[in-house]
Amino acid sequence: MVVIAVVAAVIASLVAVLIRWLPESASEEMDRITFVYWFATIICIGIFALVAAVIIEAVWAFRVQPDDDTDGPPIHGNTKLEIAWTVVPAILVIAIGVVSAVVLSKNANAGSDPLEVKVFAQQFAWKFEYPGKVQSEELVMPLHRSVEFEMQSADVIHSLWIPQMGQKQDVVPGITTKIVITPTRTGDFTLICTELCGLGHATMRAPVRVLEQAAFRRWLDEQRAAGAGAGAAAGGTGGGQSSGGGSAAGDAALGKTTFASAGCGGCHTFEPAGTDAQVGPDLDNLVADAKKAGEPEAQYIEQSIVDPDAVIVSGYQPGVMPTTFGKTLSPAELSGLVAFLSGKEAN
Amino acid sequence: MTSTLDQHGQHELQHGHPAPRRRGIFMRPGYLRALWVTPLFFLIGMYIVVALRALAGWDPVYDWEYIVLVAGMVTAPIGFLLGIGTFDYWLYWISGRPTLVDDHANHGAYSWKDYFKVNTDHKVIGIQYLVTTFFFFVVGGFLAMLFRAELAEPGMQFFDTQTFNGLVSAHATLMIFVFIIPAFAGLANFAVPLMLGAPDMAFPRLNALSFWMLPVAGTLFLASFLAPGGAFATGWTSYAPLASEQPFGQVFFNMGVQWAGASSIATALNFLVTIITMRAPGMTFWRMPLLVWANFTTSLLVVIATPFIAGSQFFVMFDRVMHTSFFTPDNGGYVLGYQHIFWFYSHPAVYIMVLPGFGIISEIISVFSRKPIFGYRLMAVSLIGILVLAFSVWAHHMFVAGMADWLRIPMMISTLLIAVPTGIKVFSWLATLWEGKIHLNTPMLFALGFISTFVIGGLSGVYLAAVPIDIHASDTYFIVAHIHYVLFGGSVFTIFAGIYYWFPKMTGRMYDERLGKLHFWSTFIAFNVTFFPMHWVGLDGMPRRVADYAATYGALNMVISVASFVLGASVVIFAFNMITSWARGPIAESNPWRAMTIEWQVSSPPPVFNFDEIPQVVGGPYEYGVPGARHAVLKGGALQEAHV
Numbered sequence: 003m004v005v006i007a008v009v010a011a012v013i014a015s016l017v018a019v020l021i022r023w024l025p026e027s028a029s030e031e032m033d034r035i036t037f038v039y040w041f042a043t044i045i046c047i048g049i050f051a052l053v054a055a056v057i058i059e060a061v062w063a064f065r066v067q068p069d070d071d072t073d074g075p076p077i078h079g080n081t082k083l084e085i086a087w088t089v090v091p092a093i094l095v096i097a098i099g100v101v102s103a104v105v106l107s108k109n110a111n112a113g114s115d116p117l118e119v120k121v122f123a124q125q126f127a128w129k130f131e132y133p134g135k136v137q138s139e140e141l142v143m144p145l146h147r148s149v150e151f152e153m154q155s156a157d158v159i160h161s162l163w164i165p166q167m168g169q170k171q172d173v174v175p176g177i178t179t180k181i182v183i184t185p186t187r188t189g190d191f192t193l194i195c196t197e198l199c200g201l202g203h204a205t206m207r208a209p210v211r212v213l214e215q216a217a218f219r220r221w222l223d224e225q226r227a228a229g230a231g232a233g234a235a236a237g238g239t240g241g242g243q244s245s246g247g248g249s250a251a252g253d254a255a256l257g258k259t260t261f262a263s264a265g266c267g268g269c270h271t272f273e274p275a276g277t278d279a280q281v282g283p284d285l286d287n288l289v290a291d292a293k294k295a296g297e298p299e300a301q302y303i304e305q306s307i308v309d310p311d312a313v314i315v316s317g318y319q320p321g322v323m324p325t326t327f328g329k330t331l332s333p334a335e336l337s338g339l340v341a342f343l344s345g346k347e348a349n
Numbered sequence: 350m351t352s353t354l355d356q357h358g359q360h361e362l363q364h365g366h367p368a369p370r371r372r373g374i375f376m377r378p379g380y381l382r383a384l385w386v387t388p389l390f391f392l393i394g395m396y397i398v399v400a401l402r403a404l405a406g407w408d409p410v411y412d413w414e415y416i417v418l419v420a421g422m423v424t425a426p427i428g429f430l431l432g433i434g435t436f437d438y439w440l441y442w443i444s445g446r447p448t449l450v451d452d453h454a455n456h457g458a459y460s461w462k463d464y465f466k467v468n469t470d471h472k473v474i475g476i477q478y479l480v481t482t483f484f485f486f487v488v489g490g491f492l493a494m495l496f497r498a499e500l501a502e503p504g505m506q507f508f509d510t511q512t513f514n515g516l517v518s519a520h521a522t523l524m525i526f527v528f529i530i531p532a533f534a535g536l537a538n539f540a541v542p543l544m545l546g547a548p549d550m551a552f553p554r555l556n557a558l559s560f561w562m563l564p565v566a567g568t569l570f571l572a573s574f575l576a577p578g579g580a581f582a583t584g585w586t587s588y589a590p591l592a593s594e595q596p597f598g599q600v601f602f603n604m605g606v607q608w609a610g611a612s613s614i615a616t617a618l619n620f621l622v623t624i625i626t627m628r629a630p631g632m633t634f635w636r637m638p639l640l641v642w643a644n645f646t647t648s649l650l651v652v653i654a655t656p657f658i659a660g661s662q663f664f665v666m667f668d669r670v671m672h673t674s675f676f677t678p679d680n681g682g683y684v685l686g687y688q689h690i691f692w693f694y695s696h697p698a699v700y701i702m703v704l705p706g707f708g709i710i711s712e713i714i715s716v717f718s719r720k721p722i723f724g725y726r727l728m729a730v731s732l733i734g735i736l737v738l739a740f741s742v743w744a745h746h747m748f749v750a751g752m753a754d755w756l757r758i759p760m761m762i763s764t765l766l767i768a769v770p771t772g773i774k775v776f777s778w779l780a781t782l783w784e785g786k787i788h789l790n791t792p793m794l795f796a797l798g799f800i801s802t803f804v805i806g807g808l809s810g811v812y813l814a815a816v817p818i819d820i821h822a823s824d825t826y827f828i829v830a831h832i833h834y835v836l837f838g839g840s841v842f843t844i845f846a847g848i849y850y851w852f853p854k855m856t857g858r859m860y861d862e863r864l865g866k867l868h869f870w871s872t873f874i875a876f877n878v879t880f881f882p883m884h885w886v887g888l889d890g891m892p893r894r895v896a897d898y899a900a901t902y903g904a905l906n907m908v909i910s911v912a913s914f915v916l917g918a919s920v921v922i923f924a925f926n927m928i929t930s931w932a933r934g935p936i937a938e939s940n941p942w943r944a945m946t947i948e949w950q951v952s953s954p955p956p957v958f959n960f961d962e963i964p965q966v967v968g969g970p971y972e973y974g975v976p977g978a979r980h981a982v983l984k985g986g987a988l989q990e991a992h993v
Binding site: 157 | 505509510511514582583584588590591594595678679682683684685718719720721723724725726727749750751754757758761762765766768769772773775776777779780782783784785786787788789797800801804805808811812814815816817818820821823824825884885888889890892893894895896897898899943972973974975978
């Protein structure tokens with residue numbers, strides 16, 4: 003039996019070591035998670051090997067012919083053995099519990115100087131806000147500095163996860179949730195939503211970049227400068243409400259960013275935006291669809307954003323697209339989207 | 350050998366009641382009556398809605414969502430139950446018309462047709478449960494094949510995402526609510542009264558009603574595919590507030606759960622009363638077979654926990670149809686409240702789905718090792734330990750949900766501690782095997798297969814209990830792997846083990862051992878190839894419940910999909926074996942396994958009223974190898990021929 007147990011343990015260990023079970027860590031938190039993972043794995047391999055060895059040995063050594071009518075020895079129990087297999091597992095799991103508790107408290111600790119990033123989730127897009135009201139659809143993080151996320155949802159529950167960074171936290175409407183991530187290597191990653199949030203759930207992702215601290219500061223400054231300009235432009239057109247021919251190109255640029263930030267690409271194919279999702283109608287066919295509905299194109303597009311169930315393209319269901327965009331988009335963003343979608347080039 | 354029809358006649362004479370008037374074919378309980386009473390009740394429900402809307406001046410008066418909800422999901426099912434005849438006796442009694450206390454007209458099965466009628470015999474109901482739940486198992490498995498086809502390659506091939514989410518949700522819902530939970534109720538229905546030495550369950554008519562509520566629940570779940578917008582698509586967990594905003598199919602889930610839950614609760618009460626009050630003389634608690642212990646603790650779990658899921662689904666539905674705000678963030682609703690209430694049922698539900706299996710495995714391991722169960726009392730006590738701990742771990746499903754931080758550590762500790770009583774059971778089974786005389790018949794193969802896979806499921810549970818690992822693994826395919834190791838490798842393996850074990854007792858015929866072994870090995874191998882790689886893709890970064898995924902997981906998902914089709918095909922072997930063996934398998938002896946528990950001391954199949962004389966219990970149920978030991982003494986009932 004000892005031989006079988008050793009063989010089983012070796013096989014289980016090889017399976018544990020040879021397959022790269024966890025993604026290569028990219029955060030301090032994931033380093034600690036990986037430690038707990040291996041701590042538990044060692045204990046589990048031991049238990050698995052023991053159970054496998056007993057089953058195999060028992061079947062091997064104690065199997066009898068079908069016509070053997072004899073009974074086994076009437077052993078009813080063994081108090082010492084029963085105490086042992088109550089106490090030893092209890093000690094082992096408590097050990098896992100203690101290690102986990104220590105790691106948990108470390109992973110929740112943002113340190114003295116965290117970068118605070120606000121996260122806004124909605125069906126089916128992510129938006130990140132840096133200090134100084136800098137908004138971005140891409141999550142950019144500085145290397146070796148704890149980032150503390152403060153997360154809010156506009157509609158249903160979403161969940162933020164970057165697999166290489168381990169940490170995960172639901173984003174819940176009505177409350178603010180927090181999570182800490184401290185990146186340990188630069189590179190590109192993907193943030194994915196892990197809580198089923200409706201149609202576009204599978205494609206509700208956001209790009210993640212980790213930069214050296216100096217590069218991160220440069221990026222933030224650039225965003226600040228660009229954001230101030232775009233904000234002024236948006237304020238100008240939004241306040242004026244007179245989107246003549248001259249401002250249409252400006253609108254389309256804002257429309258392009260709005261298309262990304264509002265998550266349109268999570269459900270719709272639109273070539274100029276480079277999206278290929280197939281949940282909702284293909285927006286490259288808007289001209290034909292508007293003609294079918296018998297409405298001017300711009301009016302058709304605006305109506306479809308604000309009141310999506312007014313006209314349903316054949317082959318699609320009503321009640322699927324969120325009806326909240328009329329409220330969540332500013333008038334400037336809305337007119338920008340209409341301009342962008344009706345094919346006016348973004349400059 | 351008297352037939353019950355004769356007994357029926359004798360009882361009439363003894364009691365002096367006139368027999369109820371023989372009614373016309375459309376008035377007799379049965380499908381023809383259900384055929385007109387069900388639509389009638391639909392119309393009643395419909396015009397209650399229409400009348401109220403007309404009175405209130407609401408437009409439109411014919412609002413089909415409300416009509417389908419009230420008439421289709423509440424009154425029409427009641428009409429069906431009335432028509433089929435589950436309420437007849439009670440209605441006679443209530444209205445003061447003559448009833449026969451000992452009317453056994455609907456008791457026992459004399460031809461295959463009797464299995465399609467309302468019947469009060471626990472053995473018939475047990476088989477009705479098993480066949481019905483097997484149907485839903487096949488449908489649920491078929492849905493899984495459909496979405497595994499979609500997942501075989503990255504990108505979208507066959508379905509849109511709403512349909513995909515609907516398939517995933519319906520698969521889990523059918524498997525949990527109308528397969529695993531009621532399949533155990535079916536096995537226990539058949540075995541528990543016999544094991545106790547009781548003539549039937551305590552409340553046979555309630556037992557029949559419990560069964561007939563199941564097809565209603567299953568039909569509602571499946572009918573959701575016909576709803577505009579498709580089937581409910583929020584997973585079997587159906588989290589608010591998404592669930593209150595989804596298309597109308599979601600309501601079919603909310604209401605289907607009510608019918609399945611009511612069925613569960615009624616059955617559990619029936620088991621509790623039966624086990625407490627109907628044990629044969631000498632059957633002390635410490636002489637009960639572990640299957641009875643397991644169903645006793647399971648029934649306690651059901652009775653205490655199930656009302657919570659009923660409440661949670663009603664509240665989600667009220668948020669939709671009455672615009673309450675239990676779980677919506679506006680107007681003071683509490684989004685996480687849903688998860689707390691849902692998991693307060695659904696974690697104990699995991700034990701509802703596995704404790705009866707523990708009981709089945711204890712019976713089989715002891716009989717096929719020809720040894721007493723090692724540490725019988727600790728085995729029973731560990732069931733109670735799991736029962737108590739089961740109510741203190743629900744929030745381990747919510748480690749990333751945003752609940753109060755302080756709850757994490759205590760919930761982690763109690764979750765880890767559940768490994769202790771579970772470990773006791775596994776180690777005791779292993780010790781029972783040790784030095785036994787092991788016979789590897791199909792039930793035993795499934796029992797050993799169960800221990801192997803369940804240990805893997807239990808160990809992955811230890812990973813998930815550790816909060817930091819859970820934070821990484823939560824809502825990924827690691828979870829999918831874990832629940833299938835627990836619910837397929839755990840529950841489904843034990844259901845198969847139980848069906849093979851009691852098949853000769855249920856049908857009086859023997860299944861084909863070679864096909865049984867083929868079924869075991871194909872299931873065991875395909876199961877592991879399907880679900881083990883899911884641990885890997887999950888930890889590496891593939892979330893669950895996604896129709897599309899990153900291209901890097903394409904190869905493994907192809908392997909998983911192909912293996913899942915093999916797993917589906919292995920069920921065909923099982924079905925073929927069951928059907929052909931029942932029809933023309935070799936006649937089974939009354940006790941082919943040389944077991945000591947009472948059900949094996951009567952004929953196969955047992956007499957309609959189980960025992961001619963109530964057995965006297967004189968010792969423990971697993972005294973194998975003890976010279977001259979007996980569990981029970983039966984007079985007359987033993988080896989008596991079946992009535993058929």
